[in-house]
Amino acid sequence: MTLRSVLAAFVLTALAGCALSEDKVALRYVPTSSATVVDAAKGIPINLDVVDGRTSNRTIISRKINSYGMEMAAIRATQNPTELVERALKQELRIRGFDVGDKGLSVTATLNKFYNQYEVGFFTGSAVSSVDVNVLVGDQSAPTFEKTFNANQTDDAFIADGDNAKAALEAALGKVISQIMANSKFMDALISEAGAGAPAVTPSSEDVTS
Numbered sequence: 001m002t003l004r005s006v007l008a009a010f011v012l013t014a015l016a017g018c019a020l021s022e023d024k025v026a027l028r029y030v031p032t033s034s035a036t037v038v039d040a041a042k043g044i045p046i047n048l049d050v051v052d053g054r055t056s057n058r059t060i061i062s063r064k065i066n067s068y069g070m071e072m073a074a075i076r077a078t079q080n081p082t083e084l085v086e087r088a089l090k091q092e093l094r095i096r097g098f099d100v101g102d103k104g105l106s107v108t109a110t111l112n113k114f115y116n117q118y119e120v121g122f123f124t125g126s127a128v129s130s131v132d133v134n135v136l137v138g139d140q141s142a143p144t145f146e147k148t149f150n151a152n153q154t155d156d157a158f159i160a161d162g163d164n165a166k167a168a169l170e171a172a173l174g175k176v177i178s179q180i181m182a183n184s185k186f187m188d189a190l191i192s193e194a195g196a197g198a199p200a201v202t203p204s205s206e207d208v209t210s
Contacts, residue, residue, distance in 0.1 A: 018064075018073075018161075019064040019065065019066045019072035019073055019160070020072060020073055021073055022073045022074050022075070022076065023064070023073070023074075023075045023076070023161055023162030023163075023165075024075075024076050024077070024078055024162065025061075025075065025076075025077060025078065025162040025163065025165065025166040026077070026078045026079070026166075027061075027077050027078075027079065027081065027084050027166060027169065027170060027173075028084075028170060029084060029087060029088035029091065029170070029173060029174070029177070030170050030171070030173075030174045031091075031092070031174060031177070031178075032174040032175060032177075032178040033178055033182075035092060035095045035096055035181065036095075036096070037095070037096060037097045038096045038097055038187070038191075039097070040191045041096050041097040041098050041187075041190065041191060042097040043097070043099055044097070044098050044099060044104070044105070044190065044191065045098075045099045045100075045101060045103050045104025045105065046093055046098045046099065046100045046101075046104045046105055046107055046190065047100075047101065047102060047103055047104045047105065047106050047107065048086065048089060048090060048093070048100050048107045048108075048109070049106070049107070049108045049109070050082050050083075050085050050086040050089065050108075050109045050110075050111065051082065051108065051109070051110050051111070052080070052081075052082045052110075052111055053110040053111060053112045053134070054111060054112060054113060054114065057114075057115045059074075059076065060074040060075060060076050061075055061076060061077050061081065061114060061115060061116060061165060061169060062074075062075040062115065062116035062117070062118065062127075062162075062165035062169075063075060063118070064118070064160045064161065065118045065120065065125075065160045067120075068120075069119070069120040075116070075161070075162045075165050081111060081114040082111050084173065085109060085111050085114075085133060085173070085177075086109075088173065088177045089109060089177065089180070092177060092180075092181045096181070098190065105137065105138070105190060105193055106137070106138060106139070107135070107136070107137050107190070108135070108136045108140070109133055109134070109135050109136075110133065110134040110135075110136075111131075111132070111133055112132040112133065112134060112148070113130055113131060113132035113150075114130075114131050114132075114169065114173075115129070115130060115169075116128065116129040116130075116165040116168050116169050117129075117130075118157065118160040118165075124156045124157070124158060125156070125157045125158065125160060126154055126155065126156060126157055127153075127154070127155045127156075127157040127160075127164045127165055127167070127168040128152065128153075128154045128168070129152065129153045129154075129155075129165070129168035129169045129171070129172040130150065130151070130152050130172060131150070131151055131169065131172040131173050131175075131176045132148065132149070132150045132176075133148070133149050133150075133176050133180065134146070134147070134148045134149075135147055135148075135149065135180055135186060137186070137189040137190060137193060138189070138193055144189045144192075144193050145185055145186055145189035147183065147185075147186070149176050149179045149180050149183075150176065151172045151173075151175035151176040151179065152172060153168045153169070153171040153172040153175065154168070155167060155168045155171070
């Protein structure tokens with residue numbers, strides 16, 4: 001047996017790990033960049049709603065694989081990924097000065113994908129994570145802004161377990177949230193739409209000059 005074959009066999013064995021037992025991981029949001037207050041956003045009320053639009057893999061975030069690349073035991077999150085997305089968006093909006101609550105401009109974020117796929121390589125495996133979020137501002141029938149944001153993260157993984165899936169998914173989520181908050185059209189929609197909805201101010205008689 002050649003050294004190359006020995007190394008390949010070792011990698012495949014390590015990657016499989018305990019492929020028959022399920023893992024559960026606690027996910028967290030890890031910001032990818034620092035944020036500051038946006039003066040124009042101060043006090044603007046935002047009503048954020050995050051919904052689960054996933055059509056598959058709604059109860060798991062990944063699966064372990066065996067040495068042949070076959071999917072095995074499930075990897076699950078201790079919380080619903082939509083809750084994580086909601087906390088992340090609320091955190092970033094509040095940092096910038098928005099007042100996120102149950103009133104104000106409607107912002108709907110739909111989580112369409114949140115999944116890590118393990119892949120087998122020759123010298124190492126990979127944890128390939130993808131997060132997909134659609135963001136809509138305003139009324140569903142006539143939104144002032146709508147865009148789908150997607151980010152991927154690929155990490156080397158010697159073991160196809162919950163920890164490696166967690167790390168890759170958290171990185172992908174951080175990228176998506178960063179994309180959303182850095183999108184100037186999204187921020188403009190929040191500020192301009194909120195301003196357009198403010199009541200008009202009627203000048204008093206003292207303010208009117210002949």
